[in-house]
Amino acid sequence: MSEHYTLNICGLTRELKKVRVAPHLTIASFVMLGDTQLIERTADALLEKIRALGQIDMLVCPEAKGIPLTHALAVRMGVDYVVARKSVKAYMEHPIVEETKSITTSEKQIIVIDETDAAKLDGKRVCVVDDVVSTGGSLHSLEAVLAKTGCTVVSKVAVLLEEGGYDGKDLIYLDRLPVFKD
Template sequence: MPDTYTLQVAGVTRELPICKINEHLSIAAFIMFSDVELTVACAQALLEKCPEFDVIVTAEAKGIPLAYEMSRQSGKLYIPARKGTKLYMSEPVVVEDQSITTAAKQTLVIDKKDLDAMNGKRILIVDDVISSGGSLHALEALVSRSTGKVVARAAVLAEGDAAERDDIVFLEKLPLFEH
């Protein structure tokens, strides 16, 4: 198996390291942190493919640079679901999810004031990569606590079987590496 996977997305080429998840599966690690060129290009390309929306929601960590840049380019609000309850949250709303890249269950938290900001709005759920859909499911569970309506789920990459889904917007497919 090669050490890297060549990805071309939004007019940008990157060599992604291939990382072993378990004895049967490896993934190409897609990391947007610190890659401003990639983040700006992917945000622009995704915005061109997404329907009209009012608010972007993402999970804390790898989706934040993309959601921020999509927010900056569109002028729309973005809300990150945090990985844990924070002291500033007066009324935290909590859900759990399981991700392919995280061994344990993850907790996602949004303060009620952020849910209130989603009320009656068109919500765009954004992540860097959609694989099993666990993070999407958790974000949708959080959004459902508001009166906002999810109008699309978007990611730069759809990994493995996610590329066959017709309910997500994505820029490129990312293969899984079975061994």
């Protein structure tokens, strides 16, 4: 098996290192952090799809790899965004917490929104943004947290839908990313 997977997206080519994440499961590691050209191109491509959905008041993303993409989209759309954290921080009062399991993390994680961000989301129409959706675990946990804030999730977007089990029927994405089982 090759050590890399070639991804062609938005007119760009990236060589993704294959990484074993479980005994019989290897993924092509997609990390857009620091790749300004990729972030800007994918933001432009996703923006076209988001605009077709109508009014979006705010964006929400899970920490951390989707943050620069969310920021780029927020600038283009003229809206603010909230980052759902993966741990409770000392400054948080009355955090809203849900457990999640990620394909790339061996132990359980949590998704957290503090009461200040929850108040910003109340009554808003939001779009959830992420870099990659695989099993959908983080996405479902984030939606469970958002359901407690009074906002309405009107769309979910990602750069890639990884073939990790999530069907993607309710997700807007630019391309698919295979997983490799042996």
